Amino acid sequence: MNHRAVNLQQKFSLFREQWQPKVIAQMNDYQFKLVRIEGEFIWHDHPETDETFIVLEGTLRIDFDDGSVRLGAGEMYVIPKAVRHKPCAEGEVKLMLIEPRGTLNTGHEGGERTAPGDVWI
Amino acid sequence: MNHRAVNLQQKFSLFREQWQPKVIAQMNDYQFKLVRIEGEFIWHDHPETDETFIVLEGTLRIDFDDGSVRLGAGEMYVIPKAVRHKPCAEGEVKLMLIEPRGTLNTGHEGGERTAPGDVWI
Numbered sequence: 001m002n003h004r005a006v007n008l009q010q011k012f013s014l015f016r017e018q019w020q021p022k023v024i025a026q027m028n029d030y031q032f033k034l035v036r037i038e039g040e041f042i043w044h045d046h047p048e049t050d051e052t053f054i055v056l057e058g059t060l061r062i063d064f065d066d067g068s069v070r071l072g073a074g075e076m077y078v079i080p081k082a083v084r085h086k087p088c089a090e091g092e093v094k095l096m097l098i099e100p101r102g103t104l105n106t107g108h109e110g111g112e113r114t115a116p117g118d119v120w121i
Numbered sequence: 122m123n124h125r126a127v128n129l130q131q132k133f134s135l136f137r138e139q140w141q142p143k144v145i146a147q148m149n150d151y152q153f154k155l156v157r158i159e160g161e162f163i164w165h166d167h168p169e170t171d172e173t174f175i176v177l178e179g180t181l182r183i184d185f186d187d188g189s190v191r192l193g194a195g196e197m198y199v200i201p202k203a204v205r206h207k208p209c210a211e212g213e214v215k216l217m218l219i220e221p222r223g224t225l226n227t228g229h230e231g232g233e234r235t236a237p238g239d240v241w242i
Contacts, residue, residue: 003198007193027172028202028221032199050148067124072126077125098219
């Protein structure tokens with residue numbers, strides 16, 4: 001068996017595009033994804049699952065119907081399932097997402113901001 | 122609803138003891154745990170689940186029956202279920218573990234190294 005560490009910065013060096021999550025590891029049926037984001041995303045929710053955000057670089061604001069949270073590098077937040085949210089990054093943010101395989105970035109909203117799922121890097 | 126970021130370093134500042142994982146967040150039935158470790162652990166496996174290690178500080182070696190992997194800060198590894206492993210940290214390592222709620226640090230081995238589960242910080 002080939003035992004190789006997954007280096008987060010090395011994985012980020014492999015792509016520059018924003019809003020296109022890349023899968024870097026899988027634990028049972030959950031996937032770890034890296035994504036670069038900048039600017040506002042759309043309001044959406046994930047009716048079936050919580051979703052974890054870990055900020056690796058930059059500052060991310062996540063808006064909710066009843067407030068917001070700011071995450072800097074080394075900070076995380078678990079968005080409860082079915083809670084409407086809108087990520088907003090002023091500069092570029094490097095982010096790790098953890099969620100069940102098959103979770104789409106736009107939830108059930110669809111539309112042009114929907115990224116392909118299950119793209120490994 | 123109270124929206125608060127979970128800051129990993131702030132959470133680490135709340136405890137000094139080693140080998141005692143602390144839960145900092147939960148996503149569905151999975152928990153995020155922080156732990157300080159130093160020295161060798163025991164050989165064990167988790168028959169029912171994969172387990173994720175993310176190193177935040179220090180260098181961790183994980184031994185397997187057929188080799189080993191070294192993880193530095195910003196590196197991660199998913200240990201497949203039922204794969205025997207032994208973590209070994211030369212200096213202190215600050216680690217994040219992600220695994221299903223109820224997963225014990227020693228798997229089914231038990232013994233004096235088994236830490237209480239589900240301790241939140």
